Amino acid sequence: MPRRAVMTSVADEHAAPGGAASVDRAVTLLGLFAQSGGPFTLSSLAEQARLYKSTVLRLLASLEHSGLVLKQADGRYALGPMVAQLYASYAASFSLESVVMPVLRDLVAHTSESAAFHVRQGEHRLCLYRVDSPQPVRDHVRVGDLMPLTQGAGGRVLLAYAGVQGELYDRIRREQVAVLCGDRVPELAGVSSPVFDAAGTLVGALTLTMPKERLADAHAPNVVRAAHTLTARLGGRFPPAVT
Structure with a gap:
């Protein structure tokens, strides 16, 4: 048998x-x-x-x-x-900080650059959480700082997933990451990826910043992985990349 x-x-x-x-x-x-x-x-x-x-x-x-x-x-x-x-x-017991901060710390430990989590606040983006780079030369954004949505990788990600049209935003939705040099401050570069909740709603943008001469090819995949990790810990899933 x-x-x-x-x-x-x-x-x-x-x-x-x-x-x-x-x-x-x-x-x-x-x-x-x-x-x-x-x-x-x-x-x-x-x-x-x-x-x-x-x-x-x-x-x-x-x-x-x-x-x-x-x-x-x-x-x-x-x-x-x-x-x-x-x-x-x-x-009732959920704390966003307890979920976000370990991911930011891991990203900083891996890249030695500054990591932050931005959320939209009207026509600005708010730095809600941040872990500084251990290197002496870095940007000096602080938790609670408001920055324009239309400047910087984090702001561009928030606008892209709010449905703003244009070549830059189309590319961000397609690649699920923004890599920009000198967009907010001429000397700085930023890499940012979106974070989603269980309902598939955009929660914020996870962003890595550094002097533009320290921007490396490995930063983008590292940030995307961190954004996926944070999304998963929030019970969310990334939407399919827009082609």
């Missing part, structure tokens, strides 16, 4: 080191709802998670018992009321 083919599940491919396989698989199922909302049939969940239906059914029984998943009258599965309760607790 031929052996049944062994499937490598999505959870197996992204298993937590030292974690529990059953928890990894349950979290993978919940992740499917995060990606597209659902509701899902048992077959659809099994197919997307690459798990046997019998395994998915057991996982759903536990998730349904805890209120994380709800079985609808038509047999499909949707997120349950416990998700809303968890989100309310998360929102």
